[in-house]
Amino acid sequence: MKKYLFFALAITIIFVSCKPRPTKDDVVGKPQIEVKDGKLTPEVLWAFGRVGEVSVSPNEDKVLFTVKYFDVKENKGNSEIYSMNIDGSDLKQLTKTSGSEWNPLWSPDGKKIGFCYADNEGAQIYEMNLEGKERKKISNVKEGDIEGFSYSPDGKKILYIRAIAKKDKYAYLKEGLDKTTGRINDDLAYRHWDNWVDNIPQPFVADFDGKELKNPINLLENTEFESPMRPWGGMEQLTFSPDSKKIVYTCRKKVGKEYAYSTNSDIYLYDLTTKRTVNLTEGMMGYDQNPVFSSDGKLLAWESMERDGYEADKIRLMVMDLTTRVIKDYSKDFDQNSNGLTFSKDNKSIYFISDYQGKDDIYKLTLADNSFKKITNGIHDYTSVMIAKDKLIGTKMSMSQPVEIYSVNPTNGAETNISNVNKDLLAKVKMGKIEERWFKATDGKDLHSWVIFPPNFDSTKKYPTILYCEGGPQSTVSQFWSYRWNFQIMAAHGYIIVAPNRRGLPGFGQEWNEQISGDYGGQCMKDYLTAIDEMSKESYVDKDRLGAVGASFGGYSVYWLAGHHNKRFKCFIAHNGMFNLEQQYLETEEMWFVNWDLGGPYWDKNNKTAQKSFANSPHKFVDKWDTPLMVVHSEFDYRIVASQGMAAYNAALNRGIPARYLYFPDESHWVLKPQNGILWQRNFFDWLDKWLKPVTKAN
Numbered sequence: 001m002k003k004y005l006f007f008a009l010a011i012t013i014i015f016v017s018c019k020p021r022p023t024k025d026d027v028v029g030k031p032q033i034e035v036k037d038g039k040l041t042p043e044v045l046w047a048f049g050r051v052g053e054v055s056v057s058p059n060e061d062k063v064l065f066t067v068k069y070f071d072v073k074e075n076k077g078n079s080e081i082y083s084m085n086i087d088g089s090d091l092k093q094l095t096k097t098s099g100s101e102w103n104p105l106w107s108p109d110g111k112k113i114g115f116c117y118a119d120n121e122g123a124q125i126y127e128m129n130l131e132g133k134e135r136k137k138i139s140n141v142k143e144g145d146i147e148g149f150s151y152s153p154d155g156k157k158i159l160y161i162r163a164i165a166k167k168d169k170y171a172y173l174k175e176g177l178d179k180t181t182g183r184i185n186d187d188l189a190y191r192h193w194d195n196w197v198d199n200i201p202q203p204f205v206a207d208f209d210g211k212e213l214k215n216p217i218n219l220l221e222n223t224e225f226e227s228p229m230r231p232w233g234g235m236e237q238l239t240f241s242p243d244s245k246k247i248v249y250t251c252r253k254k255v256g257k258e259y260a261y262s263t264n265s266d267i268y269l270y271d272l273t274t275k276r277t278v279n280l281t282e283g284m285m286g287y288d289q290n291p292v293f294s295s296d297g298k299l300l301a302w303e304s305m306e307r308d309g310y311e312a313d314k315i316r317l318m319v320m321d322l323t324t325r326v327i328k329d330y331s332k333d334f335d336q337n338s339n340g341l342t343f344s345k346d347n348k349s350i351y352f353i354s355d356y357q358g359k360d361d362i363y364k365l366t367l368a369d370n371s372f373k374k375i376t377n378g379i380h381d382y383t384s385v386m387i388a389k390d391k392l393i394g395t396k397m398s399m400s401q402p403v404e405i406y407s408v409n410p411t412n413g414a415e416t417n418i419s420n421v422n423k424d425l426l427a428k429v430k431m432g433k434i435e436e437r438w439f440k441a442t443d444g445k446d447l448h449s450w451v452i453f454p455p456n457f458d459s460t461k462k463y464p465t466i467l468y469c470e471g472g473p474q475s476t477v478s479q480f481w482s483y484r485w486n487f488q489i490m491a492a493h494g495y496i497i498v499a500p501n502r503r504g505l506p507g508f509g510q511e512w513n514e515q516i517s518g519d520y521g522g523q524c525m526k527d528y529l530t531a532i533d534e535m536s537k538e539s540y541v542d543k544d545r546l547g548a549v550g551a552s553f554g555g556y557s558v559y560w561l562a563g564h565h566n567k568r569f570k571c572f573i574a575h576n577g578m579f580n581l582e583q584q585y586l587e588t589e590e591m592w593f594v595n596w597d598l599g600g601p602y603w604d605k606n607n608k609t610a611q612k613s614f615a616n617s618p619h620k621f622v623d624k625w626d627t628p629l630m631v632v633h634s635e636f637d638y639r640i641v642a643s644q645g646m647a648a649y650n651a652a653l654n655r656g657i658p659a660r661y662l663y664f665p666d667e668s669h670w671v672l673k674p675q676n677g678i679l680w681q682r683n684f685f686d687w688l689d690k691w692l693k694p695v696t697k698a699n
Contacts, residue, residue: 340353
């Protein structure tokens with residue numbers, strides 16, 4: 001439900017999906033696939049290589065990165081490590097195993113490459129030489145997998161994340177019951193996103209002599225606090241100081257009900273010599289995370305939200321002078337988010353990513369005069385930025401291209417694709433044209449929308465058209481490339497897609513972003529109807545063949561529109577959507593979210609905001625449903641549990657409305673397994689085609 005989440009997820013879940021190493025015959029390589037008539041199909045979509053983590057060498061002349069490929073038949077994938085020069089030359093594949101390597105890092109002296117890998121004994125840290133040879137295991141953690149790691153700048157210590165088992169205080173009740181599957185809970189926050197909270201990730205620091213780890217210390221010993229914060233946090237939430245004497249980490253030091261109600265995380269400074277910990281952001285009440293040191297160790301920058309309980313608050317760019325401990329909000333007058341911070345070499349500037357009007361670009365903050373400069377400018381989304389000599393190295397995607405690695409001129413923003421992982425496959429696929437449109441909303445404000453046209457679009461013809469409803473709720477309809485909600489594959493199937501940046505999305509100012517909270521059935525829904533109504537005026541849009549689709553809050557939107565669309569649409573698809581908000585309030589696990597966005601509990605009759613929210617629960621308008629509906633939901637979705645989708649599906653059938661229910665017993669808020677993903681796509685288009693494409697009668 002936040003920006004960049006799926007991109008982060010694709011990296012952080014790699015260690016979870018790793019399996020013990022079978023044989024070399026099980027290695028997943030780059031698939032060979034035929035592209036017929038340039039059409040993007042589900043099978044072609046799953047053939048793209050997925051660029052993951054990127055690391056620049058200490059001398060800044062090389063880049064390490066991972067690429068993940070999938071074998072649909074075997075229903076699995078794995079990532080491998082590659083290296084290249086910063087201009088894209090001398091590309092080498094360094095690993096070729098049946099499992100996945102992740103978290104590739106250069107050793108501080110640049111002579112070795114460290115990475116994580118899972119074998120029969122679990123996930124451990126390995127090193128190899130620059131040619132991918134002389135592979136050796138350097139960690140031997142007995143309990144729990146290593147999820148990620150980093151070297152200290154002097155190379156003498158290693159910081160790593162390992163999950164520790166949560167204490168079972170009711171173990172005495174299970175004595176002699178070794179086959180029981182019962183769970184006993186007496187507090188909130190007992191499950192999160194897609195897992196029961198049986199273990200907690202915590203940071204460890206160990207001595208490293210160049211051969212093995214020794215003397216590990218848990219920075220959160222004898223606590224059940226998590227660091228990094230699940231499900232999104234990784235090594236970006238922890239870092240060494242440049243002199244290797246301190247560690248700064250992100251932590252929300254709360255458990256149970258307190259954890260479920262609060263987003264108040266802090267930045268902590270741990271002194272490796274004294275073993276003392278100091279809270280650097282005490283009194284700052286929202287998310288504070290992802291700390292970054294200046295190279296001289298004098299400044300610390302991080303991403304910060306102001307308000308506790310508001311997970312979609314503006315992401316501020318904060319900098320602390322570590323000598324005086326004075327904190328400054330450099331983004332006070334910058335009405336945009338600031339993500340992925342990195343200091344310039346001279347420590348006078350900070351590069352970062354920010355979204356603006358449906359596009360994510362690289363920006364530069366000059367500290368001396370608090371000025372902001374937009375470095376890149378295009379129809380794209382940058383997702384990260386690093387420095388390599390006189391260039392910036394960034395990862396970038398768009399609606400027409402998966403993530404690739406780019407070299408960027410920091411002066412003029414000129415960019416070059418240096419990875420070209422998917423160049424050959426992209427050359428075989430016909431992509432549809434993408435346009436930006438601006439409409440006047442019902443309150444007179446300008447509403448931005450993306451319109452994606454089918455390949456070989458002919459303006460003299462009429463096309464069935466889909467309204468795409470974004471999730472989040474506060475997650476920009478930007479230039480993202482998705483392996484499910486992919487606009488180009490929708491266009492390839494002969495549909496025009498209208499994707500509005502309705503009220504409640506970042507990138508259009510904080511006022512626009514915040515309007516949705518407490519008003520789910522209000523202006524944001526009017527914005528959706530405005531976008532589809534305005535596009536329906538175009539001669540090439542067949543207004544008698546309109547559909548609406550969406551996931552998460554987008555699924556809520558579909559359910560809500562089903563009871564209010566006044567016969568605009570001919571079919572709907574809702575994936576993991578909220579159907580009954582009263583049910584949602586007590587079924588979800590992040591109470592801060594429903595308390596902020598819905599306004600509070602439904603039983604608080606004096607809370608006008610909450611009562612307005614629950615009055616707009618889609619289940620209260622089922623009597624007005626009259627349109628075919630497909631529902632998709634998954635068992636391991638603990639954000640919006642499967643009963644929501646089942647209830648919506650049953651409601652449609654009980655109303656005598658054509659309906660279909662696609663259920664995944666082994667997926668979460670997303671569909672991540674290859675064959676499940678293809679089944680999802682096939683159902684998606686089978687349902688749309690059934691209701692939006694006329695049947696051609698035989699002569």
